[in-house]
Amino acid sequence: MCLGIPGRIVATVDVAGLLMGTVDFDGLTREVCLAYVPDARVGNYVIVHVGFAISLVDEAEAHRTLEMLRSMGASLEAEL
Amino acid sequence: MRYLDEYRDPALARRLLDEIHTTAIRPWTLMEVCGGQTHTIVRQGIDTLLPAGLRMIHGPGCPVCVTPLELIDKALAVAARPEVVFTSYGDMLRVPGTGTDLLALRARSCDVRVVYSPLDAVRLAERHPDRQVVFFAVGFETTAPANAMAVLRAHQLRLPNFSVLVSHVLVPPAMTALLDAPDRRVQGFLAAGHVCAVMGWTEYEPIAHRYQVPVVVTGFEPLDLLEGVLMAVRQLEAGHARVENQYARAVHRDGNVRAREAIRRVFRVCDRAWRGIGTIPDSGLALADEFARYDAETRFDVAGLTAREHPACIAGDILTGAREPTDCTAYGAACTPRTPLGAPMVSTEGTCAAYHSAGRAAGPFPVVLPAPVRSS
Numbered sequence: 001m002c003l004g005i006p007g008r009i010v011a012t013v014d015v016a017g018l019l020m021g022t023v024d025f026d027g028l029t030r031e032v033c034l035a036y037v038p039d040a041r042v043g044n045y046v047i048v049h050v051g052f053a054i055s056l057v058d059e060a061e062a063h064r065t066l067e068m069l070r071s072m073g074a075s076l077e078a079e080l
Numbered sequence: 081m082r083y084l085d086e087y088r089d090p091a092l093a094r095r096l097l098d099e100i101h102t103t104a105i106r107p108w109t110l111m112e113v114c115g116g117q118t119h120t121i122v123r124q125g126i127d128t129l130l131p132a133g134l135r136m137i138h139g140p141g142c143p144v145c146v147t148p149l150e151l152i153d154k155a156l157a158v159a160a161r162p163e164v165v166f167t168s169y170g171d172m173l174r175v176p177g178t179g180t181d182l183l184a185l186r187a188r189s190c191d192v193r194v195v196y197s198p199l200d201a202v203r204l205a206e207r208h209p210d211r212q213v214v215f216f217a218v219g220f221e222t223t224a225p226a227n228a229m230a231v232l233r234a235h236q237l238r239l240p241n242f243s244v245l246v247s248h249v250l251v252p253p254a255m256t257a258l259l260d261a262p263d264r265r266v267q268g269f270l271a272a273g274h275v276c277a278v279m280g281w282t283e284y285e286p287i288a289h290r291y292q293v294p295v296v297v298t299g300f301e302p303l304d305l306l307e308g309v310l311m312a313v314r315q316l317e318a319g320h321a322r323v324e325n326q327y328a329r330a331v332h333r334d335g336n337v338r339a340r341e342a343i344r345r346v347f348r349v350c351d352r353a354w355r356g357i358g359t360i361p362d363s364g365l366a367l368a369d370e371f372a373r374y375d376a377e378t379r380f381d382v383a384g385l386t387a388r389e390h391p392a393c394i395a396g397d398i399l400t401g402a403r404e405p406t407d408c409t410a411y412g413a414a415c416t417p418r419t420p421l422g423a424p425m426v427s428t429e430g431t432c433a434a435y436h437s438a439g440r441a442a443g444p445f446p447v448v449l450p451a452p453v454r455s456s
């Protein structure tokens with residue numbers, strides 16, 4: 001129950017005061033409660049646990065990390 | 081899929097491994113707290129690719145595993161009642177109680193249903209006003225916001241037939257208990273990224289400082305784990321003990337403020353028994369007084385039930401990283417994922433199940449340590 005994987009929000013809807021959304025996990029869509037990520041918009045990636053989005057994935061931060069890892073490898077190779 | 085494929089890039093993983101091999105000069109022992117991380121580590125063989133002196137030990141972070149046996153027995157007692165629709169995550173159905181499990185009860189036509197989210201259980205209660213719908217609310221800080229919202233929703237809808245059987249546990253007190261143990265072996269932690277997505281990491285700062293252990297908030301993909309290991313090792317080699325955040329794409333210092341508020345409103349901190357470990361002070365969540373009427377333990381009068389573990393099972397040692405599954409005499413023989421004796425063999429996040437599904441043989445596990453790959 002704990003392996004949250006990122007999914008992409010494809011729709012949002014208000015269900016009697018509760019913000020819900022449809023989230024696409026690589027082709028598999030699921031209904032997800034978005035009450036804890038009220039800033040989430042269609043197109044955003046979220047990390048979902050037991051039907052609740054608990055975190056928005058920061059795309060800039062995701063790319064920054066990958067770039068850092070890539071450049072780390074490059075500088076290592078330059079040293080060798 | 082974005083942010084999955086990229087964080088599984090084998091070429092980058094190789095670079096990170098090389099960097100770890102260059103950085104780790106002295107022997108160190110790191111613990112990954114979360115069962116989801118244990119699975120990635122064991123399935124990908126990450127632990128076997130690390131330098132010889134660098135050990136990963138597996139922590140108590142599997143929600144199914146740490147739910148105490150007596151809570152399972154309470155769940156069974158509640159689920160056996162004819163007026164009850166008992167709802168739970170699928171993993172919990174196979175956890176053996178003293179005499180049986182929820183799956184067997186279901187086969188005996190008790191109304192036990194698997195739900196994907198606690199809100200599904202609330203919906204069932206709305207749809208079946210003549211039944212008592214009970215949700216088995218287990219897990220760490222990651223599932224607590226969902227369960228808090230289910231209670232708030234039932235409260236808002238004034239549902240008299242919804243209740244929760246609560247067995248929530250909290251990570252920081254468990255880390256403190258491990259660090260206070262006389263045979264403490266953990267020198268650094270990879271903290272579970274998703275727990276921190278909810279709670280942030282401020283609670284880890286006094287722990288890192290007081291016990292002088294690095295704590296690295298880490299994600300769940302292979303690259304996340306390797307980078308988390310590297311960050312922890314860099315700190316250890318430099319003599320630092322700070323909280324660092326590897327999982328910046330999903331975790332902020334204060335976590336998810338709304339989720340924390342919901343947890344604070346619905347629950348209160350309590351002492352909690354951990355399966356195989358025992359009671360840890362202030363390590364759990366129970367319903368706050370305002371929501372006490374949603375407590376299934378009192379509604380169905382099962383609060384007094386107690387239980388005893390299977391004598392062969394060394395789950396306590398497994399969950400504290402003191403021993404490995406392959407040290408257990410029942411591992412792979414009397415205890416398999418099809419016939420689990422203890423909780424760590426049941427859940428897909430359990431350490432025993434992780435070892436078993438990776439095909440690790442019983443007896444001392446031969447760790448093959450390849451030399452670091454250098455491009456020169």
Ligand code: SF4
Pocket residue numbers: 392393394395398405408409410411412415416420421422423424425426432
């Ligand atoms: S192998 Fe089975 S009996 Fe042994 S510790 Fe793991 S769960 Fe318990």
